[in-house]
Amino acid sequence: MAQVTLTDVNKVYPSRHGPVHAVEDLNLTVEDGEFVALLGPSGCGKTSTLRMIVGLEAITSGTVAFDGQPMNDLSPEQRNVAMAFETYALYPTFTIADNLGFPLDVRNVDKVERKRRIDAVAKMLRIEHLLGSRPRQLSGGEQQRVSLGRALIREPAAFILDEVMSHLDAHLKFQMLFELRRIHQSVGRTTIYVTHDQMEALALSDRVAVMSNARLQQFGTRDELYDRPANRFVADFIGEPPTNFLEAQVDGADGAMALAVDGTDLRFQPDPERLAAIRRDGLKRVSIGIRPQNISVHPGPDKAALTARVVLDEFLGEQSIVTVASGDAQIRLTAPPEFQVAPGEDVTFHYRPSDVMVFDPQTEVFVA
Ligand SMILES: Nc1ncnc2c1ncn2[C@@H]1O[C@H](COP(=O)(O)OP(=O)(O)OP(=O)(O)O)[C@@H](O)[C@H]1O
Ligand SMILES: [Mg+2]
Numbered sequence: 001m002a003q004v005t006l007t008d009v010n011k012v013y014p015s016r017h018g019p020v021h022a023v024e025d026l027n028l029t030v031e032d033g034e035f036v037a038l039l040g041p042s043g044c045g046k047t048s049t050l051r052m053i054v055g056l057e058a059i060t061s062g063t064v065a066f067d068g069q070p071m072n073d074l075s076p077e078q079r080n081v082a083m084a085f086e087t088y089a090l091y092p093t094f095t096i097a098d099n100l101g102f103p104l105d106v107r108n109v110d111k112v113e114r115k116r117r118i119d120a121v122a123k124m125l126r127i128e129h130l131l132g133s134r135p136r137q138l139s140g141g142e143q144q145r146v147s148l149g150r151a152l153i154r155e156p157a158a159f160i161l162d163e164v165m166s167h168l169d170a171h172l173k174f175q176m177l178f179e180l181r182r183i184h185q186s187v188g189r190t191t192i193y194v195t196h197d198q199m200e201a202l203a204l205s206d207r208v209a210v211m212s213n214a215r216l217q218q219f220g221t222r223d224e225l226y227d228r229p230a231n232r233f234v235a236d237f238i239g240e241p242p243t244n245f246l247e248a249q250v251d252g253a254d255g256a257m258a259l260a261v262d263g264t265d266l267r268f269q270p271d272p273e274r275l276a277a278i279r280r281d282g283l284k285r286v287s288i289g290i291r292p293q294n295i296s297v298h299p300g301p302d303k304a305a306l307t308a309r310v311v312l313d314e315f316l317g318e319q320s321i322v323t324v325a326s327g328d329a330q331i332r333l334t335a336p337p338e339f340q341v342a343p344g345e346d347v348t349f350h351y352r353p354s355d356v357m358v359f360d361p362q363t364e365v366f367v368a
Pocket of ligand 2: 048
């Protein structure tokens with residue numbers, strides 16, 4: 001088991017169009033036994049980061065260390081990490097059983113133990129019936145599970161998994177997420193899991209590292225990312241449906257300060273903590289962020305009310321997402337499924353001032 005530390009890590013690829021800075025000044029510590037997801041949009045540098053951790057890619061500058069020992073000059077075998085990637089790279093002439101057993105063969109695990117572990121991993125990933133088949137006879141999702149099994153069969157210092165569920169259907173993915181979480185709880189190995197799917201990241205991880213544009217944006221628990229996003233990018237990327245953003249003027253004197261939204265007469269009332277931060281930073285304009293889950297048709301004693309016209313009512317099973325407009329501003333809010341409303345009608349909605357997030361419109365950094 002190992003603590004994994006990245007210190008000032010950079011990756012620059014040479015290319016015909018000039019150097020590509022794929023990972024910039026990355027500092028990250030994954031604690032021993034922790035499950036961390038690396039989450040971010042396509043091209044943000046997730047795979048490059050993993051490949052530097054496992055030793056498949058040279059580190060341009062900085063240090064990757066396991067338990068404080070620099071790994072930069074060690075081969076993947078010497079680092080003793082188990083990895084699985086989105087593309088399965090199974091041995092085409094081997095049976096599925098032999099593909100799963102391969103990491104054990106190179107470590108001279110005895111036959112009885114080898115069979116026991118293959119059977120256990122196959123059962124866990126629901127591929128027992130495929131053990132005698134060859135990779136080309138398997139679907140993409142089945143091959144992906146074999147590839148994951150080949151990583152899980154070992155007892156490595158750390159598991160490094162890159163988009164290992166991208167080819168699974170929603171139902172199977174849900175089962176695999178559960179299995180992976182269970183495996184992690186029972187063996188307690190440090191796990192770094194790359195995905196661009198926030199649902200996977202938030203369901204599995206102790207902490208999530210959010211990347212964008214080669215840079216780490218925030219590293220925190222689900223609640224920290226949700227309630228105190230470091231910047232607008234994180235607030236937008238985490239949460240479904242996405243956060244509403246509104247540009248606003250800071251209006252009124254100290255006692256009666258409000259955030260007047262551009263192009264409409266809607267005014268949001270943030271709580272005292274946020275007002276104090278706006279005053280401290282001397283902001284005249286702000287970007288407001290408010291999550292659809294935090295605006296509803298239910299009134300409450302500690303809530304403020306606003307009215308706007310309904311544009312769209314989408315029924316999504318457990319709740320409805322209602323889009324309302326007032327002047328140029330559009331806002332999405334949530335309503336219970338039985339809530340009936342037609343486009344063109346006015347609806348009054350309610351929010352807690354403490355749920356109004358404020359960002360600096362220039363830097364996009366979280367203010368309060
Ligand atoms: N071998 C390479 N040579 C040149 N550029 C590369 C190379 N590998 C990756 N890149 C570039 O580095 C950036 C980061 O790529 P990376 O594969 O790490 O992203 P990612 O976050 O894993 O994306 P995805 O979610 O699509 O897998 C991209 O702009 C990519 O085009
Ligand atoms: Mg990738």
